[in-house]
Amino acid sequence: MGQENKLFTVSIYTENNVGLLNRISAIFQRRHINVESINTSASEIKGVSRFTIVVKVTEEQIKKIIGQIEKQVEVIKAYYHTDEETVYQESCMFKMSSDLLFNEDEIQNVIKDSKARIVEVNKSFFVLEKSGTKGEIEKLYNQLNTYGFMQFVRSGRIAVTKNEMKISQMLEAFN
Structure with missing residues (x-):
């Protein structure tokens, strides 16, 4: 039985490098996933940026996406959460x-x-x-x-x- 799509908030902690946004957005683009919203900012850690991305996918898809994101050299850690968890x-x-x-x-x-x-x-x-x-x-x-x-x-x-x-x-x- 297939899983249903739901909103996930993805938090990505990264080094602040040029070109990373393009590579992260390409991960979603390759899977034909529309990004509902994206925000980048400083994080609670000095020198570390945080991407906050909202997407509507299945939990199976989001797990694969997190895996792909974490393969990026500059990515320190990526998480996903449901609306109820944020x-x-x-x-x-x-x-x-x-x-x-x-x-x-x-x-x-x-x-x-x-x-x-x-x-x-x-x-x-x-x-x-x-x-x-x-x-x-x-x-x-x-x-x-x-x-x-x-x-x-x-x-x-x-x-x-x-x-x-x-x-x-x-x-x-x-x-």
Whole structure:
């Protein structure tokens, strides 16, 4: 019986090398797997970067993918987790006409109810920032979409695991 696809958050700890992103994305591309989101940042370890990638695959597929990722020379360790095993957020920003903020009472209610923050206001535009789950961001997007955006941008997922990842102790063992 085949496994069903589900969302996995992949955490990859790496040395920060040029070209690694291309090689990691090629691993997914070869298998015709669409990446739902990707984020790279510094990690909790000095000099070590962290990729956070969200994909929808079977557990069998994700195990093979992790194996391929870990074969990359610069990769220190890769993990995968389900949504239930992580705490995660996304972030987005909306740039909209200032006239809306001053003339549309309903927009002010939407902003307040969504717990979005106004991060910039001037004569011509205002900028809203919202962090939350994908669902919360999509709900706000749909509520504001009727008014029209000047710009919209959304981040990839950022996540931490509920259980400890022993990456720090593992690196200490190497040194």
